[in-house]
Amino acid sequence: MKSNSTIITVWVFVSVLSAVVFAQAPATVNWKHLSSMTGDIPKPDLGRQVATLIMDIDKDSVNDFVILSYEKMAWFRRSKDGWTRYVVDDGAPGVRMEAGGDCLDIDGDSDLDILEGAQSKAGEIWWWENPCPNFSPTTPWKRHQVIAVGGTHHDQIFGDINGDGNLDIYAGEMHTPGSRDKCRHWVFYGDGKGNFSTQLLSTGIGSHESKIGDLDGDGDVDILQKDFQNEQRVDVWLNEGISAKKQE
Numbered sequence: 001m002k003s004n005s006t007i008i009t010v011w012v013f014v015s016v017l018s019a020v021v022f023a024q025a026p027a028t029v030n031w032k033h034l035s036s037m038t039g040d041i042p043k044p045d046l047g048r049q050v051a052t053l054i055m056d057i058d059k060d061s062v063n064d065f066v067i068l069s070y071e072k073m074a075w076f077r078r079s080k081d082g083w084t085r086y087v088v089d090d091g092a093p094g095v096r097m098e099a100g101g102d103c104l105d106i107d108g109d110s111d112l113d114i115l116e117g118a119q120s121k122a123g124e125i126w127w128w129e130n131p132c133p134n135f136s137p138t139t140p141w142k143r144h145q146v147i148a149v150g151g152t153h154h155d156q157i158f159g160d161i162n163g164d165g166n167l168d169i170y171a172g173e174m175h176t177p178g179s180r181d182k183c184r185h186w187v188f189y190g191d192g193k194g195n196f197s198t199q200l201l202s203t204g205i206g207s208h209e210s211k212i213g214d215l216d217g218d219g220d221v222d223i224l225q226k227d228f229q230n231e232q233r234v235d236v237w238l239n240e241g242i243s244a245k246k247q248e
Contacts, residue, residue, distance in 0.1 A: 042085040046072045050119070055103040055112045059132060066103075070096045070119055073128070077135075086137045088114065088128055095126070095143070104158045104167055107194035114141075115156050117171060125156060125171055127194070146188055146196055159212045159221045162242055166192040172207020175227050183207070185225065205235055 034040035046069035053066040057075055064078050066088065073088040089095065098119035106113040111132040118124045125146040131139075146169065161168040172185035181204045188196035206227030215222040216238055223237035 041083055042076065044069075044074055044085075046074055050097060051099045051101050051116065053101060053103050053114065055114075057112060057130060057132065058135065059111060066114065068097050068101070068116065070098075073097070073114070073116075084137065086135060087139065088141050089143060090140050092143075094124075100156050102156055102158050106167075106190070108192050115146075115158070115169065117156050125169075125188075129194075144194065147186070147198060157210070157212050161187050161212070161221045161239065162189055163220060164189075166190045169196065170210070170212050170223060172210055172225065174208050175204075175206025178206060185210075201237065205233070 036043050044067050046067060049067055049069050051068040053068075054063050055066065056062060057064045057066075058077060060078075062078050064083075065076050067074050067076070071089075071091040075086040075088050076083040077086055096119045097116045101114065101116040103112045103114050105111060106115065106127050107129060109130075111130040113130050114128040116126060116128075118126075127144050127146060128141040129144060131141055157170045158167045159170065160166065161170065166189075168190050169188040170185070171188065173179050173183040175181075175183045183206050184203050185201050185205065185207045187199045187201060189199065190196050201223075205225065207225055208227045210223065210225045212221050212223050214220060215224060215236055218239075220239040220241070222239050225235040225237065227233060
């Protein structure tokens with residue numbers, strides 16, 4: 001029969017262990033649910049919604065958000081009282097947007113612009129120029145075309161791919177559904193002023209939620225590419241630096 005001292009020792013050990021286990025349990029977050037269905041957020045009034053962005057458009061150090069449909073785009077400007085809906089694009093012939101996109105200061109004027117690609121077969125990639133500080137809830141932003149090459153663009157990602165200090169764009173088309181064996185992916189090299197030159201990387205390899213980052217530990221930006229097609233393939237493009245001719 002165990003002594004009382006042994007029983008007490010075991011009880012103390014189990015109690016301490018239980019306290020440690022409970023102390024290490026992850027905390028649970030309390031959430032407040034707001035919805036356009038209950039009037040907490042303005043109704044998007046866009047049609048079928050395909051993409052979202054979170055960004056500080058008006059430079060007040062508080063994030064706003066953007067909702068896109070195939071044809072339209074709206075900015076929800078945050079204030080202490082909630083959100084106000086502003087138009088970014090109210091629809092135009094031939095403009096049909098797809099999931100994906102990003103935000104960055106494309107033209108070097110210290111505010112965030114918007115980049116999106118086309119869902120339609122026309123295959124444009126556009127950027128919208130932030131009019132900060134001259135905002136109007138009903139005035140669309142100026143839209144610029146990066147390229148028009150056909151296909152459905154599912155990914156547009158910013159990064160300094162050639163290491164010149166200016167941010168570039170990676171963009172890719174889906175294979176299926178999409179342009180199939182004619183699908184392409186590119187790098188658009190930026191000059192920091194809103195202008196881009198084009199490099200075609202491949203034809204026939206689809207891109208669906210691809211990413212960029214340093215994949216081989218050499219400090220530059222590589223490309224991880226996967227698609228939605230039947231092969232279920234994965235491709236990696238390792239950045240081996242710019243050519244000697246370009247360095248001169």
